[in-house]
Amino acid sequence: MKMKIAILYSEAKREYFPTEDQYITEAEVFDRAKKIKPYLEKLGYEVDLAPGDGNLPDWLKIHQPNLVFNLVDSVRGKEPLSPVIPGTLELTDVPYLGTGMLGLSINSNKFLTKKLLEQAGVPIPRYQLFQSPNDTLDIQLKFPLISKLNEVHGSVAIDQTAVSENEFQLRTRLKSLINIYKQPVVVEEFIVGREFTVFVLEGAVKKVYIGEKVFNSSEEKFKIATFEAVWQGINSYDYQKVSNHGMLENYARSAFDILKMDDYAKFDVRLDESGRYFFIDCNANPAFGPIETDCAISHVLKMYNIDFDEILRRLITHFSKEQGVVL
Numbered sequence: 292m293k294m295k296i297a298i299l300y301s302e303a304k305r306e307y308f309p310t311e312d313q314y315i316t317e318a319e320v321f322d323r324a325k326k327i328k329p330y331l332e333k334l335g336y337e338v339d340l341a342p343g344d345g346n347l348p349d350w351l352k353i354h355q356p357n358l359v360f361n362l363v364d365s366v367r368g369k370e371p372l373s374p375v376i377p378g379t380l381e382l383t384d385v386p387y388l389g390t391g392m393l394g395l396s397i398n399s400n401k402f403l404t405k406k407l408l409e410q411a412g413v414p415i416p417r418y419q420l421f422q423s424p425n426d427t428l429d430i431q432l433k434f435p436l437i438s439k440l441n442e443v444h445g446s447v448a449i450d451q452t453a454v455s456e457n458e459f460q461l462r463t464r465l466k467s468l469i470n471i472y473k474q475p476v477v478v479e480e481f482i483v484g485r486e487f488t489v490f491v492l493e494g495a496v497k498k499v500y501i502g503e504k505v506f507n508s509s510e511e512k513f514k515i516a517t518f519e520a521v522w523q524g525i526n527s528y529d530y531q532k533v534s535n536h537g538m539l540e541n542y543a544r545s546a547f548d549i550l551k552m553d554d555y556a557k558f559d560v561r562l563d564e565s566g567r568y569f570f571i572d573c574n575a576n577p578a579f580g581p582i583e584t585d586c587a588i589s590h591v592l593k594m595y596n597i598d599f600d601e602i603l604r605r606l607i608t609h610f611s612k613e614q615g616v617v618l
Contacts, residue, residue, distance in 0.1 A: 293337040297356035299363050299376060300324040302342035307368025309471050315522055316445035320362050323580040327360070330581060330599055334607075343376045351383050358610065359387035362579060370442050371399040386614060388606055390575035394551035398575040401441050401477045404550060408570060411549045413542050416561075416569050418479035424465035428458060435481040435513070438464055442474050444574060446521040454481050454513045481513065482561035482569045488530065488587050489539065489558040490577075491547045494605035495612075499540040502530035502591035516559075530587075532594040539568055546570060554606055555579065557587065 303317035321340075328338045341350050343363035359380055366372035374395040380387045390398065397403055402420040409415055419429045420441065437454045438461065440447060448468060455461035461478065468476050486504045491497060506514040506528045520527040539560060547556055550573060557577035561569045581599035582589040589599050 295356045296336045298324040302344040361389040390553045416480040437481040446518045484563040487560045504528040
């Protein structure tokens with residue numbers, strides 16, 4: 292009898308999200324799940340897809356998968372609710388791949404993530420959490436400053452206006468973000484320099500893979516991965532393989548453990564002109580899929596001659612050894 296694997300995806304309805312951009316980042320997960328399915332079937336598994344919604348406990352009882360790939364990033368449009376998915380899997384005794392409840396809870400709060408990394412000695416830019424656009428600006432913060440939604444990933448609301456060069460620009464952006472998204476905003480010093488995408492993948496050993504973003508446009512003032520670049524096919528950067536970044540690899544392994552991540556994770560890191568690393572974003576359960584889904588994990592690992600089939604095999608083999616089961 293074939294082993295059964297379930298792929299869970301975000302239940303995305305337009306009414307859940309305050310903007311079309313945020314909806315786009317969640318609606319695409321279903322298409323990604325459909326493209327992963329044949330890869331798992333080729334490996335010999337029976338594969339079902341299901342949304343991460345209120346019907347999940349009943350669905351699990353009926354289908355009884357041997358293993359779940361959890362791709363759910365939000366529940367009812369809220370990323371901080373995503374930990375209920377691994378919580379449901381834990382309660383129903385269904386094994387799964389991906390980060391657990393604690394790690395996803397940390398990941399859904401960028402301010403908390405930064406606090407934990409800071410206290411553990413992983414380098415990050417100076418930062419401040421704004422609950423209101425009128426909060427007093429920390430005098431230690433130096434412009435330019437980049438502002439990000441505290442509870443939303445996926446480059447939502449990241450464009451050239453995300454970087455403020457003066458306090459008026461910053462206050463205007465804070466007012467807009469807090470009014471639209473109804474959540475705090477993290478403001479941090481913008482690090483001018485090179486940017487790396489760093490993946491940690493668990494297998495027989497924990498491996499780190501690094502790709503440098505090479506930005507193509509010389510017209511944009513700030514070299515950042517904007518929403519347009521990530522989601523609308525704007526070819527603003529490519530990846531190139533890098534080497535001799537042993538310290539960065541060590542930092543990534545530490546961050547993976549500190550933030551209670553599991554199986555695979557992505558870190559965005561900047562290297563300033565003085566040769567100092569700064570972790571600017573951390574993603575448990577980052578976008579996961581084969582090269583045709585344009586997921587960064589497949590692009591970066593391809594430079595190391597690792598295809599998506601191999602990524603799946605490593606994750607499943609690691610899980611099997613950890614759990615003492617055969618899949």
